[in-house]
Amino acid sequence: MTDIALQLVDVLKTHDSGAQKVVALDRVDFTLERGELVAIMGPSGSGKSTLLNMAGGLDSPDSGDVIVNGQNLVTMSVADRAEVRRTQIGYVFQDYNLIPTLTVAENVSLPLELDGVKEAVAREQALKGLAELGLESLADRFPAEVSRGQAQRTAIARALLGEGRLLLADEPTGALDSNSSEEVMMLLRDRVDHGATGIIVTHESRYAGWADRVVFLRDGAIVDSTSEA
């Protein structure tokens, strides 16, 4: 394994917006070392979510390369990309993406079961992950029966399962009060300190303070980068 968890090389991404083309990422180069937690900040529309979607293999660039743990997501097959996503990447979406017909625990254990982990073992791991976020009592409720903050923490529990993951979190504290937000940041930090690697998109500099480095985007380009070190 290399020491680089993620590399974007000269990534260009445009979106069609009516008759116009919007440049969402303008030939971005970005490297994330294993064990780093990086915060991405920037004005609305600057390309933060697009960058995360590229990193997570949810969308493909027009040109350039996206390399996760030494594997180029751009040149691999759709099936291989799906497997990298499932086994090596944990994604926390802005809108949680919980499956409404599955319970909280089932939502968290589903990716493990898709990986072939036996149902009982997957449930046990899901319950452990939920307990870390104070959600064990909600395990058998459905997403519609929990609060927005609890749904967000469920999505985070799901993303955190699995060792040494690349965690990609788009505004993970968006739906949470400030105490819960601090807890979530502490958890992400702790997970990174124990072998994971992460990117958090955030609008709030106080949460960016948990990161090792803050990268600022503007008009689809990285304009500045700070380091705590």
Ligand SMILES: Nc1ncnc2c1ncn2[C@@H]1O[C@H](COP(=O)(O)OP(=O)(O)OP(=O)(O)O)[C@@H](O)[C@H]1O
């Ligand atoms: N599916 C899409 N179709 C058309 N344009 C899009 C699409 N997704 C994003 N864009 C445009 O691409 C640019 C970057 O969007 P992106 O969502 O990455 O920004 P962001 O920094 O995450 O914004 P926010 O902070 O508001 O979430 C914006 O101009 C946006 O309008």
